[in-house]
Amino acid sequence: MAVKLRLQRKGRKGAPFYHIVVADARAPRDGRFIEKIGTYNPLTVPATIEINRDKAYDWLAKGAQPTDTVRAILRFKGVLLKKHLERGVKKGALTPEQAEAQLAQWIEQKEARIAARREATAENKRKFVAAVDGTAKVKAKPAPPVEEAPAVEEVAEAEEAVVETVAAEPVAEVAAEVVEAVAEETAPAAEEATPAAEEEKSEEA
Template sequence: MAVRIRLARRGRKKRAMYDVVVADARAPRDGRFIEKIGVYNPNTNPATVDINTEKAFDWVMKGAQPSDTVAAMLKYRGILMRKHLQIGVNKGAITQEDADKRLADWLEAKQGKIQGKTEQLASQRDAAAKARLEAETKVKEARAEALRKKQEEANAALNASEEEGAAGEEGAAQEGEATETAAE
């Protein structure tokens, strides 16, 4: 029986999540499996890979063949590196302590890279938010300036019409007086 470590899809349309399962190679993708060893969520950035490393390592050492995607995840989590080192220990090429030290150093470096990417994404997100705020402020100021100019024009037009009206009333009053004096 060929055993594979592969993904089983779940979740809703366009928001898929995957279970990392150990299954018979002949079983359907979302069908029967031997054991669930983790979860993979590609919807986050960086993608969330939560695998039980002990179970995955045990299955890989027993000869379970990972699919291409799962192999990339196992490599990302250091399980394939651990297998490589364990084979060296079994052959007597290195000691177990040396293998553990190499694995710990590798995992620490990998965790640093992951942390760096997470911080970079956070800083980019903050910079984008700041840029959006500045752009929004510029638009707001431009609208306020346009509204102020429009208000000034309206006030100037109102003042001009009031002056014309006042001048017209004075002229009408003078005409009225002249008409009254002429009528007398």
């Protein structure tokens, strides 16, 4: 019996979701299957893949043939690398411990890259949402320089004008009072001088 590793479609229209299954090559695409070994969600960025590496490797070792998409998934998850390393162990090029160490290191680096990409995608989504709902920060325009010196000079000039005005008013009042006093003193003296002159004229006559 020919066995294949392939995708079985799930999910509603426009939102596909797949199971990774082991099935008879003659069975319909979404028909009966032998075993489910993982899931594949292409709608996320990056795509979400959950797979049992050991079961996938066992079926590959038994001769199961993956479809093109499943082969790419197996390569992405390191299953094909495990098959390659196991072949090296059988030939004596590697020890089982070395093969396991290389596979673990490769998986760790791969998961780190996936996590970094997932974080970058989430950050871009946050920035997009902030820009759409209007909470994004807008760069403020620089304020024009404030000219404080002329204002200070104008205030100083205004203060000086007020002081001069206030000082000039008492001086003018004092001058007016002095003029009135002099006029009052001069008037009686003139009146006294007029009768004396009249008396002198009468004596001469």
